């Protein structure tokens with residue numbers, strides 16, 4: 001159902017912290033630079049195998065230490081499952097139920113989503129961030145997705161290695177069949193998901209921004225041809241650049257408000273609202289009958305959203321089972337109800353409040 005116990009060691013500024021989380025709503029408060037965001041980051045890393053703040057693992061390890069460890073316990077309908085991540089100079093490793101597990105499996109027991117002060121980057125930055133956003137969502141509504149996503153990545157990696165080594169076309173093209181098969185499955189799954197997503201996000205965007213939202217999927221190659229044809233056409237270009245130039249790794253989620261592409265056209269404040277609407281729609285789309293429910297992390301929402309808008313966002317998911325974990329400098333959030341558990345973060349670390 002949800003993350004109930006969290007134990008963090010040598011993660012960012014947190015030397016050691018233990019928290020029993022509420023299944024509905026946990027509030028974490030404290031002054032600036034005490035480790036509130038780091039706590040949310042630790043939960044995020046536990047569910048995603050990566051941070052939302054940095055790509056560099058060493059930044060997550062407490063200065064002067066060799067590794068960080070984050071352990072969690074998920075309460076499922078009939079059992080509890082332990083999971084953990086450990087990061088060191090040699091990389092990040094995951095454990096699930098006591099056994100080593102691929103990072104991708106963490107998400108199946110701890111689906112975690114964050115809305116933080118950097119949320120506008122989903123709109124503002126390049127297409128890679130939007131592809132990851134999409135894929136997290138597809139993963140949770142379409143169970144077969146991981147398998148063909150991984151097969152696609154593998155074929156792409158091999159093909160790119162062959163291109164880089166300037167192998168003859170016959171060798172490089174040996175990967176095309178897999179690329180096309182899994183690439184088309186990936187494309188179909190993402191397109192289908194976007195249709196579901198826009199249904200959910202449209203009303204939110206209308207209420208928050210007063211504009212009409214449209215989403216479209218650009219698959220990463222020309223509209224008027226198949227992926228197989230696109231690969232044929234792109235051959236010279238691929239060889240020259242040493243990498244495959246067409247396919248789902250080049251896909252883009254195109255976002256429009258009132259018919260106009262949003263990137264660079266709307267204010268930072270509007271970007272934040274739009275990104276929050278998209279993330280919220282994604283939480284809403286999470287299957288209700290799933291054995292685990294998503295944990296939604298809100299990092300200092302008061303800094304970004306007035307109470308009215310926060311209430312608007314929250315009303316969208318109020319009928320869904322979502323675990324809220326929220327940080328704040330001070331104050332409560334009427335829109336979020338009463339926290340089942342509170343923690344304060346300060347000089348002495350994390351304390352139950």
Ligand SMILES: Nc1ncnc2c1ncn2[C@@H]1O[C@H](COP(=O)(O)OP(=O)(O)O)[C@@H](O)[C@H]1O
Nearest residue numbers: 012013032033034035036037038059061062063
């Ligand atoms: N790897 C690290 N080791 C030790 N301290 C760190 C590390 N990374 C960041 N910090 C420190 O952690 C502190 C808390 O950061 P943060 O979680 O963002 O606080 P908050 O959200 O409460 O403002 C900052 O002062 C930062 O300098």
Ligand SMILES: [Mg+2]
Nearest residue numbers: 036037038300
């Ligand atoms: Mg913070």
